[in-house]
Amino acid sequence: MLKNILPCGFALFPLILSTCLSAGLPRELRVGIAGHAFDHFDGISEQAEAAAASGANIIYASGLGGEGYSGLPPTETLAQRRQAAADYVRRARSHGIRLALGYLCATSIVKLETFDQNWTPEFRSQFRTPTAEWRQQDRAANRCRPGTAVIISRPA
Numbered sequence: 001m002l003k004n005i006l007p008c009g010f011a012l013f014p015l016i017l018s019t020c021l022s023a024g025l026p027r028e029l030r031v032g033i034a035g036h037a038f039d040h041f042d043g044i045s046e047q048a049e050a051a052a053a054s055g056a057n058i059i060y061a062s063g064l065g066g067e068g069y070s071g072l073p074p075t076e077t078l079a080q081r082r083q084a085a086a087d088y089v090r091r092a093r094s095h096g097i098r099l100a101l102g103y104l105c106a107t108s109i110v111k112l113e114t115f116d117q118n119w120t121p122e123f124r125s126q127f128r129t130p131t132a133e134w135r136q137q138d139r140a141a142n143r144c145r146p147g148t149a150v151i152i153s154r155p156a
Contacts, residue, residue: 029099036057048092059092063102071115
């Protein structure tokens, strides 16, 4: 009898494990429920409605991510853009998006010399190096050429 039960136990182990591990997660992040999508591609952004229509309930939102191309704008402009991003997320939720993740893509920071021009001195003091020195590096700390992919892996 035990010989017959053991293979079933091993077969069910991944299901039981994933159920236990996801028990503390919000429902929208659980395996089988979460549907991920970027809401933008190239110059087309704020596509939450299309993402939701395709079954996504989590989006990686355009939001303020575009600020990475040239740095934070002046305070007043940033406040307007933050409000517009918040309004967009509210609309996205009305279409079924449960979670909108904002991010700044490191490969999008292209004007390092002026990236921090609107930072306050207090904010700037939190960084060890000036932004003009920020560069993507490979695992040997060599500067990557523009347009090359960076593969992150654990050292052997």
